[in-house]
Amino acid sequence: MEYFVNLVASGLVAGSVYAMIAMGFAMIYRATGMLNFAQGELMMLVAYIAFGLASTFGANLPVLLAGVFVAAILLGLLIERVFIRPMMGEPMFSRVMVTIALAVVIRGVTILIWGQEPYAMPRLLGTELIRIGPVSFYPAQVWTLVMVAVLCVVTWVFFNRTRFGVVMRATANSESTALLMGVNVRLVSAVAWAVSACFAAAAGLAFAFMFSVEPDMSSMGLRAFPAAILGGLDSVLGGALGGLVIGVVENLAGGYLGRGLKEIAGFLLIVVVLMVRPYGLFGQRHIERV
Amino acid sequence: MKRKTFKVAGAALAALIAGAAAAQDVGVTDSEILIGEVLMLSGPAAFIGKSAAAGSKLAAAEINAAGGINGRKLKVLYEDDGYVPARSVSAMRKLVDVDKVFAVTGTTGGSGVTAVLPVLDDAKVPTIVHVAPNPTVLNPRRPSIFMIGPDYDLAAYQSIRHAVEKMGKKGAKFGLIYQNDDYGKSVLKGYQQAMKDFGLNSVAELPYQRGAKDFSAEALRFKSAGVEVLYLGTVIAEAGGILSESRRLNAEMTVLGNWAAGLPATIRLTAPSGYDYLFNDYYAALTDPAGQKFVESAKNHLSADEVASLSRYAVSGYVAMKVMGEAISRCGKAVTRPCVIAELGKLKDFSTGGLSGPISLDNPAGHAVPALKLFQVDTKTSSVKALTDFATK
Numbered sequence: 001m002e003y004f005v006n007l008v009a010s011g012l013v014a015g016s017v018y019a020m021i022a023m024g025f026a027m028i029y030r031a032t033g034m035l036n037f038a039q040g041e042l043m044m045l046v047a048y049i050a051f052g053l054a055s056t057f058g059a060n061l062p063v064l065l066a067g068v069f070v071a072a073i074l075l076g077l078l079i080e081r082v083f084i085r086p087m088m089g090e091p092m093f094s095r096v097m098v099t100i101a102l103a104v105v106i107r108g109v110t111i112l113i114w115g116q117e118p119y120a121m122p123r124l125l126g127t128e129l130i131r132i133g134p135v136s137f138y139p140a141q142v143w144t145l146v147m148v149a150v151l152c153v154v155t156w157v158f159f160n161r162t163r164f165g166v167v168m169r170a171t172a173n174s175e176s177t178a179l180l181m182g183v184n185v186r187l188v189s190a191v192a193w194a195v196s197a198c199f200a201a202a203a204g205l206a207f208a209f210m211f212s213v214e215p216d217m218s219s220m221g222l223r224a225f226p227a228a229i230l231g232g233l234d235s236v237l238g239g240a241l242g243g244l245v246i247g248v249v250e251n252l253a254g255g256y257l258g259r260g261l262k263e264i265a266g267f268l269l270i271v272v273v274l275m276v277r278p279y280g281l282f283g284q285r286h287i288e289r290v
Numbered sequence: 291m292k293r294k295t296f297k298v299a300g301a302a303l304a305a306l307i308a309g310a311a312a313a314q315d316v317g318v319t320d321s322e323i324l325i326g327e328v329l330m331l332s333g334p335a336a337f338i339g340k341s342a343a344a345g346s347k348l349a350a351a352e353i354n355a356a357g358g359i360n361g362r363k364l365k366v367l368y369e370d371d372g373y374v375p376a377r378s379v380s381a382m383r384k385l386v387d388v389d390k391v392f393a394v395t396g397t398t399g400g401s402g403v404t405a406v407l408p409v410l411d412d413a414k415v416p417t418i419v420h421v422a423p424n425p426t427v428l429n430p431r432r433p434s435i436f437m438i439g440p441d442y443d444l445a446a447y448q449s450i451r452h453a454v455e456k457m458g459k460k461g462a463k464f465g466l467i468y469q470n471d472d473y474g475k476s477v478l479k480g481y482q483q484a485m486k487d488f489g490l491n492s493v494a495e496l497p498y499q500r501g502a503k504d505f506s507a508e509a510l511r512f513k514s515a516g517v518e519v520l521y522l523g524t525v526i527a528e529a530g531g532i533l534s535e536s537r538r539l540n541a542e543m544t545v546l547g548n549w550a551a552g553l554p555a556t557i558r559l560t561a562p563s564g565y566d567y568l569f570n571d572y573y574a575a576l577t578d579p580a581g582q583k584f585v586e587s588a589k590n591h592l593s594a595d596e597v598a599s600l601s602r603y604a605v606s607g608y609v610a611m612k613v614m615g616e617a618i619s620r621c622g623k624a625v626t627r628p629c630v631i632a633e634l635g636k637l638k639d640f641s642t643g644g645l646s647g648p649i650s651l652d653n654p655a656g657h658a659v660p661a662l663k664l665f666q667v668d669t670k671t672s673s674v675k676a677l678t679d680f681a682t683k
Contacts, residue, residue, distance in 0.1 A: 003514055010506030010535075116336045117555045118527045123562065129538060136538055211503050212527050212559050215334065219501055254507030260470045262507060263499040 002134045007255040008248055009135040013210070015247015016144045017203050021224035022231060022239030023151060024199035029233045030172045031192030034095050038079075038103035039200055040221015045106050046072050046197070047204030048114050051213040054122045061124045068201050076197030080190045088189075103218070111215055118214035125209055140209035147202050148240060155236050168192065172234060226270040232283020242281065245269070315626040317392030323362050323618060323625065325350070325611070326385035327396025328378055328406060329421070331370035335399055337555070338603045342421050343368055344588070344596040345607025346395055349615065351591035359619045366611075367391060371398050378402030382409045393618070393630060395610045396421065403427060410435060416617070416630040420610040421603065424472065428655045434631050436656040438610060438649060440572060442473060443480030445548035446521060448662050449570050450484035452678075453546060459519050462544070463493045465512045467505075467532055468523030470497040477523030477548070493517060502528065509535035512543075522547035522567070530559030537563040549573070549602055552665055552674060561669045568677070569667070572660040573605040573646050575674050580644030584608065609642050613649055613658075616640055647680035 021039055028036045036042075050068045053059040059067060083102055087095045125139040132142075159165040171178040171188045179185055203224075207217055227246045231238025246266035254262030273281065317324035327346060329339035350364040358364065367389050369381035378398045385391045386409055394415050397403050399422035410417045411432040419427045423439030453459040466481045468474035474497060485492045493515040496508050509532060512520060520536070520543045522529050529551050536543065545567035550556060552569040560567070574581045584605065588597050617633040618625055635656060639648035647661030661680035668675060 003510065006510050006539075007507060010504070010510070014504040014506065116334055118530075118559060119555075120530070120558050120562065127562065136540070138534075138538060207503075212530055214527055216501060216527070217503070220503070251504075251507045255510055258496055258511065260497045260499055263502060 003255070005134050007251045009132075009137070010141075011248035011251030012244055013137070013141045013144055013247070014251060015227075015244040016148045017206050017210075017220060017243070018224040018227040018246055019148050019240040019243025020151065020199050020203035020206065021221055022227035022243045023155065023236050024196040024203070025225065025228040026231065026233060026236040026239040027196040027199060028192050029228075030236060031168045032084075032189050033172060033175065034092060035099065035233075036196065037096065037099045037221070038106060039196070040218040040224070041103040041106035041110075042072075042075065042079075042197055043200040043204040043207070043221065044215065044218040045075070045110050045204075046201040047208040047213050047217060048110050050201075050205055050208055051114075051119055051121055054124060055119070064124065065205075068205060069198055072197040072201035073194045076194035077190055079197075080193035084189065084193065085186065088186075103221075107215060107218055114213075116215055118212040118216075121208040121213055123209075138210070140206070144206040144210065147206060148244070151199065151202060152237055152240050155240075159236070164191070223266075226266050230270055230273055230280055232280030234284055235280065235282035238280060238282030315392060316390050318362070318625045321362060322365050323359065323393075324389065324391045325364055325366045325614065326369070326382075326389065326391030326394045327366060327607075328369045328371050328381040328385065328394075328398045328402070329396045330373035330398055330402070331368065333371075333373035335373045337599065337601070338399060338421065339370070339373075340596075340599045341601045341603035342396060342607035344592055344599050345604030345609075346611040347596065347607075348584075348588050348591050348604070349608045349611035352587060353611075353615050355591070359615055360623055360625075362625070364611075364615065366395075368396070371402055373398070373400060373402065375400070375402045375405040379405050379409060382406040386410070386413050386415060391415070392625070392627065393417065393614055395614050396607065398422070407432060407435065414627055414631070416614070416627055416634060418610045418614055418634075420606045424476070428657050431655065433656075434627070436634050436651050436658070438613065438651075438658040438660070439606070440659045440662065441480075442476040442523070442548055443483065444659065445570055445662065446477050446480030446523070446546075447484045447487075449546045449548070449568060449664065450481065450490070450519075450521065451488070452568070452570075452664055453519055453544060454484075454488045454490065457544065459544060460488070460490070462491070462518040463516050464490050464519045464521070465494040465496075465515065465517030465543075466492065466521045466523060467496050467498060467508055467512075467528075469525060469528070470499055473525070474523045477521070481521055481523070498528065503531060505531040506535045506538075508532060509539055509541065512536065513539045513541045517541070517543060519544045519546065521545075522551050525550050526553060526556045527559055529556050530563070533560050533563035533565050533567075537565070544568075552667070553601060557667055557672050557674070560667070561672045564669050565667075566669055567667050568664060570662040570664045571602060572662050572680070573602045573609070574644060574663070575602075575665060575676065576600060576605075577674065578644070578676055580642075581605070583643070584645060605645050609646055609649065612642060613637065613640060613651075 129136040227242035231242030253265035371378040394417040417435045419437040547569040549571040620633040621629040637651040649658045664677040665674045
């Protein structure tokens with residue numbers, strides 16, 4: 001039993017990173033109806049910025065958090081203004097291609113500045129193990145779990161209890177109707193990108209503190225994509241749950257089956273779930289009368 | 291008399307022409323010998339390529355500073371393939387067909403090495419493979435291509451042998467984690483051979499997919515299987531992941547690895563876990579006496595950026611260029627590809643001044659398998675110390 005509990009606990013930790021990236025995917029999809037394939041690269045870039053602040057400038061934790069989230073918001077706004085807004089009204093395919101190009105650019109620039117070698121993030125969160133029942137956690141792992149929980153609560157409140165959240169939902173439902181109703185769609189798009197970048201920042205920080213800072217970490221974007229699909233692409237909270245589920249399933253597969261099945265277990269789960277619920281666990285079912 | 295003088299002059303001219311022809315094979319002039327290298331100077335393995343390039347540049351600079359090889363200076367041309375096999379082939383074609391290099395001492399890594407071999411074989415270019423030594427380079431045997439470096443199976447076998455014979459781990463439970471590719475399979479082969487030859491108890495052999503980040507399940511499996519000696523068939527960042535998770539589970543283990551575990555980047559990532567693991571390498575550490583001398587020479591000949599890039603791969607590039615230089619020098623003034631290939635094939639116990647064990651290519655495979663040296667990581671200082679000298683056992 002202890003073995004099972006440990007697998008589930010560490011699966012939740014690993015899944016937390018997927019969850020935060022998936023929330024970023026869903027945030028943009030929900031507000032603008034498009035997929036951002038640069039989410040993993042955005043996460044990587046912010047992690048490098050965090051690494052730079054901590055190692056080069058010796059930032060302590062509060063300064064680091066403030067710096068990273070401010071940088072993420074600015075990055076999100078900049079990307080939206082420079083790359084996304086000019087594409088408004090263009091075919092979805094073109095808009096998605098822009099995000100793919102953006103991913104390549106971010107990756108290239110990051111490597112240009114920091115190089116290819118992996119780095120260890122300064123241990124600002126401490127190294128003393130925290131024991132919860134039969135499971136020991138590093139402080140960074142607990143921090144990651146808490147971060148996901150906080151993001152979920154804030155997201156729920158934002159979408160259900162704030163006027164702007166309702167406006168974003170309305171825009172996602174029908175952009176043209178929202179425009180006719182006087183909604184500032186440009187602002188909605190800008191806020192969605194800024195918030196999505198904050199999700200990427202949280203994921204990047206979690207990854208950096210738990211593993212390392214390296215260009216290859218951007219691949220987590222694609223690894224987290226099934227989490228977004230599983231939860232439902234238009235459900236931010238669904239993305240979070242999808243990430244956690246995939247993390248646990250992968251770990252259970254690794255712990256009980258092995259043979260390298262860990263990495264494909266999440267994708268197998270997606271295939272099965274989508275056959276039953278093509279719109280994901282929490283996605284909205286679109287019905288058209290013909 | 292006139293006729294005799296004419297004959298002598300004619301013979302002398304013919305000898306001169308013949309001599310000049312012999313001395314001016316492709317890529318060789320009276321003053322210069324062109325050497326080519328295709329390396330991953332950008333892309334995910336750039337730190338290896340840049341380091342290897344710095345090493346070969348240093349060797350060439352030292353040779354040239356000492357007057358060159360029989361009066362000819364070495365000139366090295368570098369091409370970047372970005373660690374993409376298709377680019378490796380076009381870069382090598384450029385070096386061989388357009389730049390017309392005489393020899394090649396850098397052949398990139400991964401599957402790029404295999405991709406460039408036909409180009410080199412067709413043109414019969416004297417070649418030394420050293421960045422990514424793997425059995426496919428020499429199988430089938432291509433007469434102009436030589437390789438320096440043991441395969442990963444030998445590295446695994448030798449360090450497990452050390453654990454058994456010198457550290458008393460005969461009765462321990464062994465475990466292995468390996469990347470699910472050619473590299474990992476080579477490690478697995480050596481590990482399993484050691485298990486068989488020494489009668490050891492292997493309780494877990496876990497593969498992982500390239501790019502894996504989270505190793506919590508694997509660490510838990512090792513812990514629950516009671517692994518006491520863990521062999522790392524990992525590349526760089528994965529070693530940090532598996533050891534960090536093992537420490538979280540309070541797993542007390544002796545940890546072994548190969549030279550990938552001894553790279554500075556790997557040590558940076560593994561140091562917080564506190565495992566003072568062992569790894570072996572066939573090149574000296576830069577902190578060894580020979581390594582320090584190497585670094586000092588680099589400071590005299592290379593730029594600050596190049597000095598900063600030095601690692602075991604720089605030693606690798608250096609040794610390969612020195613070996614090629616030795617074979618060329620043995621040909622005297624008549625530097626031809628067939629002569630250099632023949633001299634490479636005769637090379638025996640070539641000394642690298644302590645940077646490695648003696649290099650011998652005088653075997654049917656054309657494969658130098660230098661002796662391995664064991665090191666231990668000191669996690670407190672993130673440094674390495676040598677435990678043994680270069681030894682075959």
